Amino acid sequence: MITRVRSGDQEAYAVLVRRHTAVAYRTAVLLGGGMDAEDVVQVAFVKAYHALGGFRDNSAFRPWLLRIVANETRNAVRASNRRRAATARVSWLGDDDLLVPDPLTEALSSERRAQLLDAVRDLPEAQRLAVTCRYFLELDEEETATVLGWPRGTVKSRLHRALRRLRTQLEGSTHPMPKEGAGHDR
Structure with a gap:
């Protein structure tokens, strides 16, 4: 398919877009x-x-x-945070008016x-990214490493620390946490 796109077949790229839009949006x-x-x-x-030339x-x-x-x-979140901070500094609106509900949080019943999800959001960014890719997007460790641009060992260690931290935070809950090593590619 990539070869077809590189040779100018725009319909081939449209097929790739259709195949991957849902997972890209979820990500x-x-x-x-x-x-x-x-x-x-x-x-x-x-x-x-x-960038397909470098693929x-x-x-x-x-x-x-x-x-x-x-x-x-990450770029969009940083830009949004900068805009929000600038708006907060110059805005006459109250704090409640600046809060924008997260659609994902609203959708959760x-x-x-x-x-x-709150506990995952509270994780340090690197751990949160690892957990999101591995468990929410159901990528294996190798795919997670590719998506995040990290060595596979880094993915493993950040997942280990994140799961340990989540267990501690959610101790005594009825929600089953993934067991270390369970579902992981070794």
Whole structure:
């Protein structure tokens, strides 16, 4: 498919976009893109198209694309935070008016799931990214490493620390936490 796109077949790229839009959107939302997730995904697909010349033929497209989505999401979140901080400094609005509800949080119906997501959000960024890719996006360790641009060992150690921290935070809950090593590629 990539070869067809490189040779100018735009329909081939449209097929790739259709195949990967849902997971790209989920990635953007889960990594904090919120209301900007659709824009992030569009920018990521445009950047991916222009970067196909550097795509290695023996690589998987999905993790490569999700790495671009992850980078674009981080950029969008940083830009949003800067805008929000600037607005807060000069705005006459009250604090309550500046809070924008996160669509993902609103969509969650289970109180326990909300507690788990809150705990995941409280993780340090590197641990949160590892947990999001591995468990919410159901990527294996190798794909997670590719998406985040980290060595596989770094993914493993950050997942280990994140799961230990989440267990401690959610101790005594009825929500089952993944066991260390369970579901992991070794």
